[in-house]
Amino acid sequence: MITVGIDIGGKDVKVVLLNDGKVIARTKAVGGFEQGKVAEDLLEKAAKTADVSREEIERVGVTGSGKKYGPPHDVDITEIGAAVKGAAFLIPSARTVIDSGAEDSRGIKVENGAAKDFATNDKCAAGAGAFCESMARALELTLEEFGKISLTSGKPVPINAQCAVFAESEVVSLINSKTPKEDIAKAVNDALAERVVAMVKRVGVEKDVVVVGGLARNVGYLDALKRGFKTDVLVPEYPEYVGALGAALAATGQ
Numbered sequence: 001m002i003t004v005g006i007d008i009g010g011k012d013v014k015v016v017l018l019n020d021g022k023v024i025a026r027t028k029a030v031g032g033f034e035q036g037k038v039a040e041d042l043l044e045k046a047a048k049t050a051d052v053s054r055e056e057i058e059r060v061g062v063t064g065s066g067k068k069y070g071p072p073h074d075v076d077i078t079e080i081g082a083a084v085k086g087a088a089f090l091i092p093s094a095r096t097v098i099d100s101g102a103e104d105s106r107g108i109k110v111e112n113g114a115a116k117d118f119a120t121n122d123k124c125a126a127g128a129g130a131f132c133e134s135m136a137r138a139l140e141l142t143l144e145e146f147g148k149i150s151l152t153s154g155k156p157v158p159i160n161a162q163c164a165v166f167a168e169s170e171v172v173s174l175i176n177s178k179t180p181k182e183d184i185a186k187a188v189n190d191a192l193a194e195r196v197v198a199m200v201k202r203v204g205v206e207k208d209v210v211v212v213g214g215l216a217r218n219v220g221y222l223d224a225l226k227r228g229f230k231t232d233v234l235v236p237e238y239p240e241y242v243g244a245l246g247a248a249l250a251a252t253g254q
Contacts, residue, residue: 005248008066010103016244025050061251082246088113095206100215107200150185150220193224212242
């Protein structure tokens, strides 16, 4: 059975094409103001990449904050359900799933491959990827560079603000005071992870801890999570596509 999963998030749209449980195509693009059209275009691109026709795609699953703008579909699934389904498929030992995307982060307790409990920071951007990307731009770094450079910091610089707006003001002050970029990057990643760790602890932390979503590509953030949880964290390949994978799996009836 060929199914497709579409994740329409706060920033990007991701599409995963499955054939009998095997990923045969992945595509991604910025959603912008026409998320529905972007999703349709990505679906066409994924089908072309996999050399299948639209008629061969039997079922479509959608997820994400913009899922109502998605193309006609058979199944819709919550972001939490999709993250857990995708993460547990890739790493069956997952007991805690952290989904860190552009607009929010979620901590999910997993039992038997399903969500048992969860917490989210959707009311504060200071725990989300968009905040991290904004800080990286302020330092004239890519998100990948931002994560790597933070690992070279040798001096802790605290960011005390609990709000993204005030935290950004603190970062601007650090930049103006000529604080080294690596120290600022570490401070941001540590502050980001501190909020997420506190959130996840509300639902309980059990191994294995799996991190998914676009922010999982930030090695500085991952390092801060490891220190916060005092345990290793696992990251699947292509972590930003896990939600779309979960939607594709839901479309198969799994």
